[in-house]
Amino acid sequence: MEERIEKMMENVFKPARRHADFSWASIGNVKEGRGDLGEDMPVSVYRLMQYTMLATLAKDMGEEKANWYFREAGKLAGREFALNLLKLDVPMNDFMAELQRLLKDFRICVFRLESLDPQTGEIIVTAAQDLDCSGIPVTNETVCCYDEGFFSGILGAYLKREYDIREVDCWANGDRICRFKGGPRT
Ligand SMILES: [Zn+2]
Incomplete structure (x- = not known):
């Protein structure tokens, strides 16, 4: 009983999480929390979240603005991904090799620097x-x-400048791979 009250008080005094303050810690301890269900899930679940979120935003504010929000969210994710999981003080070749390995390990994509x-x-x-x-x-x-x-955020974190990257080939455009082009913001 004592313990339960203590726990309740802890929760009462813990400040609510502010959505605007994303940090890597927001992801939590997935391994511990998910138990037998584990850390993986089907890609369709990820896409269900992504495309319903996009549909909801687009309905409310139009396609262009919805895409803008997704791009900004991707940039925040890329930046945090790079800051938390990649070494940023290594030569470019090493950085790209590590990025390629990590993106494969996380099963995000098969990445190549063209x-x-x-x-x-x-x-x-x-x-x-x-x-x-x-x-x-x-x-x-x-x-x-x-x-x-996502790629803008990762490169921006490594090169310590704003990067703008746009997709020029995409599966949805009839290509077998997605290709992205860009450079530092001028
Ligand atoms: Zn694509």
């Missing part, structure tokens, strides 16, 4: 078997706004 201009910082990367879009119906458009932000 080109990087050391002078201008212009970059082209590809994502095959992508978590967001591989296998979705072809609608003749690029749909991976979250990934655009």
